[in-house]
Amino acid sequence: MQKDFELLASDQYSKARRGRLKTAHGMIDTPAFMPVGTQGSVKGVSPRELRELNAQIILGNTYHLFVRPGLDVIKHFGGLHNFMSWDGPILTDSGGFQIFSLAKLRKIADEGVEFQNHIDGARAFISPEVAMEIQAALGSDIAMVLDECVPYPCEYDYAARSAEMTTRWAKRCKRWKQENTQRSTPNAQRRTEEETVSQLSTINSQLLFGIVQGGTFQDLRRASAQAIVELDFDGYAIGGVSVGEPEEEMMRAVESAEPSVPADKPRYAMGLGTPPQLLEMVARGMDMFDCVLPTRLARNGTAFTSTGTLNLKNSEFALDKRPIEENCACPACREFTRGYIRHLIKAEEILGLRLITLHNLHSYLNLMNRARSEIERGTFDQFRKAFVAEYRTRDAVPIE
């Protein structure tokens, strides 16, 4: 059988890898950044613009889409790709992270999680099996197992019990997939009328990633990684990072898990981070990333450049005729000045956040592009060190 993930090059001075992941909707070059399309739209950006930015994969948030517009609507439109008119790869999360951070009245038990959504307070229940059903209906190319993401700080005992539950949930997700893959064979007994051919073929071709938890405890991270890897997934994610812990803790969590994860599978560091953090994660063997910073901070006037952030609301930019970043090939820098974009942001014109969003996404995607070529050329580690040393966060901006 042809493998989904191919390693093309490895850095000899770090754990950085250059790879390629095959999905039902196309190839993904790794290290890869995935723009976040929370509610069926990468905020402020059209699918055409994403294609022009050379985004190879986007992330969809299962929880948000489950709450609104709801699964029936997305099924009616034939899945998330059709609904949002994006024909490239999509990774969906399991919904767990948002249930734990947004929903109310959660009741977590081994069976699953009961919660009230944050929009209209309607009650719902998600189990590992339900999370898989939902992601099959969304039709994503990569599905994630349901996990519990513990907060920071977190007691050792809670983190240990939670990681064990996450493993049991991962096992149930895997079993669900095995059982439902069989449904799509010609003699399947359990096929119902509701299931379309496309949903069944989705389950077959959908990759499933396991998630390593364990909080900031190295032994728990190691144990979680071993237990999850034993279940044999198509890829492995490090979850429960970038939840408020110091950066060293975040790095250590990844370093603790990484040696237990097989080299021939893609690794996904969830929900992070700044450009230097992404390069540090690449150096620690991570291949895939998603982060709301480029889109979220854009709405606040913050632009990412290769030497750090700029807050374009600042008066120093009022008469600045330069683009956000010199020699940047993004649609904002090709045509517009800092002074104009500052005016738009101050005047609360939507075009302002659109332009910064395009620049920021380009900046993140381009950073991964650069990382890939530096790995191929054997110069990644030098590049990373120079980039991190030069990068400055100006005007720390509070995250919503």
Next chain:
Amino acid sequence: MQKDFELLASDQYSKARRGRLKTAHGMIDTPAFMPVGTQGSVKGVSPRELRELNAQIILGNTYHLFVRPGLDVIKHFGGLHNFMSWDGPILTDSGGFQIFSLAKLRKIADEGVEFQNHIDGARAFISPEVAMEIQAALGSDIAMVLDECVPYPCEYDYAARSAEMTTRWAKRCKRWKQENTQRSTPNAQRRTEEETVSQLSTINSQLLFGIVQGGTFQDLRRASAQAIVELDFDGYAIGGVSVGEPEEEMMRAVESAEPSVPADKPRYAMGLGTPPQLLEMVARGMDMFDCVLPTRLARNGTAFTSTGTLNLKNSEFALDKRPIEENCACPACREFTRGYIRHLIKAEEILGLRLITLHNLHSYLNLMNRARSEIERGTFDQFRKAFVAEYRTRDAVPIE
């Protein structure tokens, strides 16, 4: 001397005209719709998208740009075209309308208007000469004289005195232009260092339109039109319409002024209206229009189609797989369903208002395109009657 405005065809059953207006930044085919770029941006839309929509001219609001970012900033960037990266024609209003509708503590005298702006309350003074100076600095292709736009309802005596003042102001605008055009000759005495060559050439090539006022009083409209036409402008606008008066009053105001306006100059009906109103105005000899409805109502979920408006927030569209309008060539209709756009609007995703805005602007621009070809083919009056008869405003939406 070659004329700026050329009449290519006239409808034999109505006063509709098909023309072409030459400006410093390109030709405008009339009847023409001008998308409104209030604060140096057509809300939600990029210049590239405007070009793709075949918008031939946009409108800039002098008052808004004067208040923010301010003239110094726009001068620094070499005028509004450069500032906003739009190289097509721009018409600027005089700022009068917004001073009368938005600013506080107005003191109107023959000399000019003193006011406090609505953003930071700073005091400012605009006279006919200042309005001309500002528009020269903005570098628009078409400037408007300063006028007073009286509210509806308005006493006869106030409307009469106000229209006379508007005429005196128009005379001063005209004189300012004559005096300042001479400034650009090689032997000019009054050229100051501040004035760039581009500003001076702007004054030379900038067209200046007079504005007819007179409220809802037919004799005042006639008298105002005659007085303004006597001053000899490059084009004539009907102002003070669509300010809350009944539709018949609006039509009558235009009908009263139109016979006094020379046929060989472009006529601009300011600040209106719905698609049927635009066609009725074309039938009454009007050539140019600007209106915030396509962009403003889009933000509320309202889409314009050739058979009327749709409010895409309505639940009836949740599962609707059709585009906003069948056979529409706009970027929203080519790729997205009503159901998806409804989801975006309900979820307050910016892409939703972007898509409806693109559709609505396309709808208005396309209506003018259609009107032009119907006039050429001699079938405009039939077309107008059929369009108006079929058009329905569904779900009346309150205007902000």
